[in-house]
Amino acid sequence: MTTEDDEFAEFANAHAERLRTTAFMLCHDWHLAQDLTQTALTKLFLSWRRAVQADNLLAYAQKILLRAYLDHRRRRSSTESTPGVLHEPAYRENPELRLTMLDALERLPARDRAIVILRYFEDYSVEQVADVLELPASVVKSQTRRSLTKLRELLSADQLALFA
């Protein structure tokens, strides 16, 4: 193994768990999260020389991960049904069933979900999210507002109280 490969391995071993958690937040599927993380790490390995010049290597890796996730969603979009349209959520019929935050997030479009995860879980600024997702900051702001409104609609009353 070359020194560069060692450096990559050190970084990847230190951050693989976190990247997989981010991936899981995005896709709500551990197996897919594992695949996405491996895909992202492979791409990072191939672009390591360029990556190490980034100001924030973890952010760079997360950017690759997000791209992998959005690519995956795009590839599957033609075969998937729209969540909540064809499959009416059970919690609407049974108020006792509580929708978790992850369930609620899953009902957001992929890009909006990524915005919420980055903004409120990874604690990115609007500008950082805009950079990672290559969107104008104004779009990030407006989509964040829409997503929060949607989440409020989806979450149960006791959860709503948390961010009323």
Next chain:
Amino acid sequence: MRRGSVTEDLRALLRADLSGERPPPLGDLVGAAIRDGRRIRRRRRISTITASLLALAAAVTAFVLVGDGGVAGGRQDLLGAAGDGSPQTVPPVPPVPKITGEARTLTIRSGMADAGGSQRKATSAAMLHLLTELLPPGRTSHFGVAPGDDLQVRLYLDEGAGPGLVKVAVGKEAPNGAEPPRGATASVTIRHMPDNCLQSLAVDAAWPDGTLVQVDVATCLDRAGDSPTRSDDRAETTPLVLTVDEAVRVAADPRWGVTMDAALVSQGAREFPAPPVFG
């Protein structure tokens, strides 16, 4: 809306949901990513070398065609223009394609592996066995093989001046369309990389059927084969244990491949029944 509070509340909800999850073990995620990355990198190297060879072949073809036709044609034109056959009519010599000093490529006719013997899927043990046969006399130690199906091996060679690391990797990228035969001629690229002590000398032998043999000769020891290590463990510099000619001879040996002679595979299995895995 309480911006800071929303952040905290959302994060708290997400963390609460996460805490109820039972994530599967991470497993060898990083190792798998590295192996995939190396495979892709190898394929890219093969593609680059193939493209370089095609460009070189095109340049040589152009040289031959333009050299003959151009000389003759040029002479006719110039003669026609000058009319008297004066010394100025001597046509200019077409430029000879140059290979940059960074890497040089040789075409080596290595012959073919014994066609009589049956072929079997190559193994790391067979590679170690063949490598020890091809190396110049010296003491070999620290044998290692890559995990999984990766055809990569390494060892230390000590010719009396201290041990030095030698690595060999074999891959194959089938060209588009019908696969050409293995052929008897390898295109060998030699590169010196002073900023990478683990590949101070890198020799790649590319065969017409897409087989690529990579030989890396280091000038520092990579103890990662024994155990996970810090990069500063590599500070110890070592002699380059193979000359360019010796490394080329190893890389261009026709017996390397993703399939190898069955006898070599058997001998390898006997000699290296359980070689240590590195990486």
